[in-house]
Amino acid sequence: MLIGFKTEVKCNNKQKTLFFKHAGTARHAWNWGLGLTKQILDHNKDNLENKIKFPTAIDLHKWLVALVKPDNPWYYEVSKCAPQYALRDLRTAWDRSFKKIAKPPRFKKKGNGDSFTLDGSIEVIDHYKVKIPRIGIIRTYERLPFGVKPKSVTISLQADKWFISWKIEVETTQTPKSVDVVGIDLGVLKLATLSTGKVFEGEKSYKKYEKKLSRLQWLNRHKVIGSNNWRKAQVKITRLHRHIANIRKDTLHKLTTYLAKNHSKIVVEDLNVSGMLANRKLAKAVADMGFYEFRRQLEYKCKLYGSELIIADRWFPSSKLCSSCGVVKETLSLSDRVFNCECGVSLDRDLNASINLAHLAAS
Structure with a gap:
């Protein structure tokens, strides 16, 4: 390939x-x-x-x-x-x-x-x-x-x-897989929660350098466009943008390579990224995680390492569905970080969603 x-x-x-x-x-x-x-x-x-x-x-x-x-x-x-x-x-x-x-x-x-x-x-x-x-x-x-x-x-x-x-x-390679099926729930607080229990934190590079970037742009506001000082300031701003993007790409490359090398079947949701970016309260955090880039890298790396990528339907209720008894909750707000069911199950909301995605591949 x-x-x-x-x-x-x-x-x-x-x-x-x-x-x-x-x-x-x-x-x-x-x-x-x-x-x-x-x-x-x-x-x-x-x-x-x-x-x-x-x-x-x-x-x-x-x-x-x-x-x-x-x-x-x-x-x-x-x-x-x-x-x-x-x-x-x-x-x-x-x-x-x-x-x-x-x-x-x-x-x-x-x-x-x-x-x-x-x-x-x-x-x-x-x-x-x-x-x-x-x-x-x-x-x-x-x-x-x-x-x-x-x-x-x-x-x-x-x-x-x-x-x-x-x-x-490059030639595709069949790497030995330690886990058969894994479900992945992407989030804003945590980049990825796996059904195996592993959690990968996002670097949140834009949030980390947002004040520095804002400061550089503020200093550049009154410079004459086209002058030498303006060009120098533009280079500094672009350098910082490149540094932010490189941190995000490095995090995603390490995560997607680990997933494709060590798991036979990988299940992810078909997220409506453009719709999420339309929400002004979540847009900055969603863009900082790089959900679209995550899926793009995962698609070609699964082909490269001989893994199978399964895309769950966009309307699959992974968060509202109980991973133990299969009951679907009618409402579940974003503030509810723990999933509690009448059958007695109480576990992290993202972990519950990732387990449901793993069950989807098995069925």
């Missing part, structure tokens, strides 16, 4: 300049293509009889070469792959929007998610060097998977650091 590999790049000033040029060209191509496609959609709304066929990624690239490149000679200073992949990603974004999977694509702003994709004769020279067309040899801090020939690589900017990523082929 294919998994992503991403690591930080050790680049000099010349390479940084090339990175910024490629990212700027890709952003320009995206914004030009987005503006053109929006004009076509507006034209088709007003002229139902004389509709224009919505362009493919190939059509957009042909028009870019004919209409944009002659007026912008700096396009020839970078690889042709950067605008080509940007238009391909734009068409994919429109397809997702037409299928109601995601919102329509938006215009990109300089310094916000700068990235570009290149392909061609890419080669991993040794454990710390990658050769890329039009850029040359790039060094990395982390040891690379040697002997791999990526078809394409994506280079992205996060705060003041550049990262390179590509997909690698």
Whole structure:
């Protein structure tokens, strides 16, 4: 199966300049293509009889070469792959929007998610060097998977650091499992409660650094936008955001790897994360835990380590159902942290829910 590999790049000033040029060209191509496609959609709304066929990624690239490149000679200073992949990603974004999977694509702003994709004769020279067309040899801090020939690589900017990523082929492994079935109840107070009795606390990285982040944003409020001091403050804020996200990802990676390696069947609820984020009282705590990222990691790691992932129905009453007698309570408020049943069972609310999820897999 294919998994992503991403690591930080050790680049000099010349390479940084090339990175910024490629990212700027890709952003320009995206914004030009987005503006053109929006004009076509507006034209088709007003002229139902004389509709224009919505362009493919190939059509957009042909028009870019004919209409944009002659007026912008700096396009020839970078690889042709950067605008080509940007238009391909734009068409994919429109397809997702037409299928109601995601919102329509938006215009990109300089310094916000700068990235570009290149392909061609890419080669991993040794454990710390990658050769890329039009850029040359790039060094990395982390040891690379040697002997791999990526078809394409994506280079992205996060705060003041550049990262390179590509997909690698790995073989699935059947690790020995110590537990047959485990139910997992995700929560805001505790990240995960297992039916085996284990509890994993969330790092709550945003809550930990919220005051520091607020302080940095407060200090930046009166700086002149575009000035050197404003740019320095923006880098500090982005660094802290990256640090918060890395802590959250590290916690989730450790938890999902442990679950996939040591359990044959894993049962989780199909949580309505977007609906939970709409609740202004819970949104910050839910986002700090990273429920969507937890499920995304668990899905591919179960395939990687030979485990089975079972998604319980969204309306399954895991919290209201008694794990002993099977009676469903009519009401159960969020403040009730202990589940008490008439049959005499009294146990933690999250543990009761995780046991019910485990029973669901057995049935």
